[in-house]
Structures are given as structure tokens and as C-alpha cells.
Amino acid sequence: MSELAQPSAGVVIALVLSAALFTIGLVGFLVRRNMILMFLCTELMLQAAAIAFIAFGKMRGDVGGQVFVIFILTVAAAEAALALGLVVLLYRRRETLSAEAWQELHE
Amino acid sequence: MTPWYLAAAIAAAGLVMVLRPGRAALRRAGAVIGLAGFALLMGFGLRLAGASATSASTPLALAVATVGVIGAVRVITHPRPVFAAIYFVLTVIAAAAIFLMLEAEFLAFALVIVYAGAILITYMFVLMLAHQSPEDEIGRIGAEDYDRVPREPFVAVFLGFFLLAALGSVIERVPPMAADAAPSATIRATDNLVQAQQRLPGMQAGEGTPADQPDNVHVVGLDLVARYPASLELAGVILLMAMFGAVVLARRQIELGEDDRRKAAGMGGMVLDLPENERGGA
Numbered sequence: 001m002s003e004l005a006q007p008s009a010g011v012v013i014a015l016v017l018s019a020a021l022f023t024i025g026l027v028g029f030l031v032r033r034n035m036i037l038m039f040l041c042t043e044l045m046l047q048a049a050a051i052a053f054i055a056f057g058k059m060r061g062d063v064g065g066q067v068f069v070i071f072i073l074t075v076a077a078a079e080a081a082l083a084l085g086l087v088v089l090l091y092r093r094r095e096t097l098s099a100e101a102w103q104e105l106h107e
Numbered sequence: 108m109t110p111w112y113l114a115a116a117i118a119a120a121g122l123v124m125v126l127r128p129g130r131a132a133l134r135r136a137g138a139v140i141g142l143a144g145f146a147l148l149m150g151f152g153l154r155l156a157g158a159s160a161t162s163a164s165t166p167l168a169l170a171v172a173t174v175g176v177i178g179a180v181r182v183i184t185h186p187r188p189v190f191a192a193i194y195f196v197l198t199v200i201a202a203a204a205i206f207l208m209l210e211a212e213f214l215a216f217a218l219v220i221v222y223a224g225a226i227l228i229t230y231m232f233v234l235m236l237a238h239q240s241p242e243d244e245i246g247r248i249g250a251e252d253y254d255r256v257p258r259e260p261f262v263a264v265f266l267g268f269f270l271l272a273a274l275g276s277v278i279e280r281v282p283p284m285a286a287d288a289a290p291s292a293t294i295r296a297t298d299n300l301v302q303a304q305q306r307l308p309g310m311q312a313g314e315g316t317p318a319d320q321p322d323n324v325h326v327v328g329l330d331l332v333a334r335y336p337a338s339l340e341l342a343g344v345i346l347l348m349a350m351f352g353a354v355v356l357a358r359r360q361i362e363l364g365e366d367d368r369r370k371a372a373g374m375g376g377m378v379l380d381l382p383e384n385e386r387g388g389a
Binding site: 007008009010011012013014015016017019020021022023024025026027028030031032033034036037039040041043044047050051054055057058059063064066067069070071073074075076077078079080081082084085086087088089091092096097098099100 | 118122126145148149152153155156162164165168169172175176179180182183188191192195198199202205206208209210211213214217218221222225226229230233234236237251253254256257258259260262263264266267270271274275278281323326327330331334335338342345346348349350352353356357359
């Protein structure tokens with residue numbers, strides 16, 4: 001074990017924060033009934049994934065983790081644009097942001 | 108493995124209490140319990156890191172992580188959507204601070220600019236466009252029912268409890284890394300940098316940056332272009348398609364009258380004596 005480095009305190013803190021943020025994002029996605037805030041909770045989960053990428057990249061001394069976070073940012077921006085476009089469309093149909101207004105879709 | 112389940116259960120109990128739209132005292136107690144669970148999780152995590160691994164910035168990182176988690180909890184509990192979005196900015200800034208401590212400086216600032224500056228502003232615009240907070244009879248701004256009352260908090264938090272405990276157990280099993288992995292990656296990045304400087308005559312080492320110590324922006328940029336060129340192109344395609352998609356989705360079909368159509372074609376209106384405001388209402 002002497003030649004193996006334990007993960008540093010900063011890396012462990014980032015990993016625990018990442019786990020907590022991802023969990024909170026998942027709970028929020030299930031709990032929230034406002035469509036826009038449900039998408040905001042997916043952004044929270046993407047954020048958690050980005051933190052985990054950076055932490056593991058730091059631990060391995062590889063910048064590939066940081067590069068992947070750039071792609072996460074790209075996909076998050078694209079997703080925000082499309083999701084918000086959809087939400088605006090749905091809002092015009094029902095005049096409410098409540099996800100329950102579209103409940104008949106799964107019946 | 109069990110300590111993670113214990114800590115996750117405490118955090119989950121706190122989260123359930125915070126989620127219930129009940130008395131304020133109960134919610135405050137839930138916040139305290141949830142923070143205690145989070146502190147336990149952090150404690151178990153830090154026990155994994157060697158005692159020598161803690162540095163001077165550890166307390167600061169812990170404080171920042173706590174702020175980030177508080178912001179995230181407010182995102183999922185705040186009854187007013189605009190404030191939830193603002194709390195999300197707080198979480199983004201905390202994540203950027205963690206990035207800084209992990210020596211990912213470029214990503215830290217890119218995160219603040221792209222997330223807090225661009226994506227969140229878009230969210231705020233749509234929230235304010237689509238959403239008028241209802242007022243009660245004395246004019247106080249309230250919250251919609253679907254923002255105040257959570258859907259199935261017990262089931263959701265139960266799921267979250269298992270996820271958190273499982274993630275914690277995975278963190279416990281993160282394999283220790285060979286200590287020489289980090290230097291080799293740095294050496295490779297330095298080699299890339301030296302090659303790039305030879306190829307590009309205009310590119311100089313940054314002011315005050317020794318050539319053998321490439322800074323974060325150089326390393327990330329070279330890695331992005333040298334190792335993932337196809338992904339970079341694909342990212343551009345994704346952004347272009349998202350732009351098209353957003354335009355197509357959000358376009359509103361407007362029925363134009365005959366007069367307006369003539370005007371749009373540059374032929375001038377046939378009915379000239381209508382006042383401006385009546386014509387605009389068509």
C-alpha cells in the first residue's frame with residue numbers, strides 16, 4: 001500500500017457533495033410538480049455528475065475529466081433550450097405549468 | 108457499508124421533514140437533522156482519506172459543500188419558482204468553488220458563465236413569462252398549489268435514501284490510485300504543450316508561467332483538441348440542432364390579415380385610415 005495514494009480530502013469532499021447533489025436532484029425531480037423546476041432538478045443532477053468527473057480527474061491526474069465536463073455543459077445548454085421551448089409550448093396549451101395538467105398522457 | 112446507510116437514513120429523515128409543507132418549526136428541525144446527516148456522510152468520507160491528505164483548505168471546502176447542499180435543498184423546497192432558480196445559482200457557485208479547489212480553474216469560471224450567466228437566465232425568462240404568482244385578497248404574493256405541495260415526498264425520499272447510501276458505499280470502494288499516475292499525465296500534457304509551441308510560432312508560454320508547468324487552460328485546451336476532436340465537432344452539431352429545435356418549437360403561428368400580409372410584402376396597406384393601435388391588435 002505504500003506506493004498507492006489514498007484519495008485526498010478535497011477529492012472525497014467533492015465526491016460526497018456530488019452524491020448528495022445527485023440525490024437531491026433525483027428527489028426534486030420526483031417531488032416537484034412544476035415542469036420548469038423538474039427540468040431545473042435535472043440540471044442539478046448534471047451538476048453533480050460534473051463535480052464527480054472533476055474529482056475523479058483530479059484523483060487520476062487526467063484532464064480528460066475536465067474535458068468531459070465541457071461536453072456536459074454543451075449538452076446541458078442544448079437541453080435547457082429544447083426543454084424550455086417544449087415547456088413554453090405546453091404552457092400555451094393548458095395555461096398552467098403543473099405537470100398534472102398532462103396526466104392523461106400516461107393513461 | 109452500514110455507516111453510509113445510517114447517515115443516509117438521517118439525511119433522508121431530515122429531507123422528508125423539510126419537504127412537508129407544514130409548520131415552520133418542524134421544517135427547521137428537519138433542516139438541522141438533514142444537515143447532521145450530511146455532516147455524518149462527510150465525516151465517513153473524510154475517514155477514508157488519509158489523515159495526511161487533509162490540507163489547509165479542507166474546512167473551506169467543507170463549508171462550501173454545505174452551502175451547495177443547502178442551496179440544492181432550497182431548490183427543491185422553495186414554494187416560489189424564481190427563488191428556487193436563484194438558489195440553484197448558489198449551488199452552481201459552490202460547485203465552481205469546489206472546482207477551483209480541485210485545480211480546474213477554467214471549468215470553474217466556465218461553469219459560472221455558462222450556467223449562472225446563460226442557462227439560469229433562460230430559466231428565469233421562461234419562469235417569468237409563463238408564470239404569474241397569484242395574489243390573495245390583500246395583495247400578498249402567494250404560491251401556486253403545485254409549487255407548494257410536493258408530490259409523493261415519502262416515496263421520493265425513500266428512493267433517494269437508497270441512491271445516497273449506494274453512492275456512499277461506492278465512494279468507499281474507490282480504489283487507491285498508483286501514485287505515479289499523476290506525474291505521467293502531467294508529463295504527457297507538457298509534451299503536447301512543447302510540441303504545440305514548436306508548431307505555432309505565435310504561441311508563447313504565458314507570462315510568468317514556466318514552460319515545464321503548463322497552466323490549466325493550456326492543458327485542457329490541448330487535451331480537448333488533441334484527444335477528442337470528433338467529440339468537439341459533435342458538440343457543435345448538438346448546439347446547432349438545439350438552436351433549430353428551439354426555434355421550431357417556440358415559433359408561434361400568427362394569422363395575418365390581408366392588409367398585414369401586403370405590408371409585410373412591402374406593398375403598402377390598402378386601408379390607410381386605421382389608427383396605429385387598432386391595426387396592431389389584429
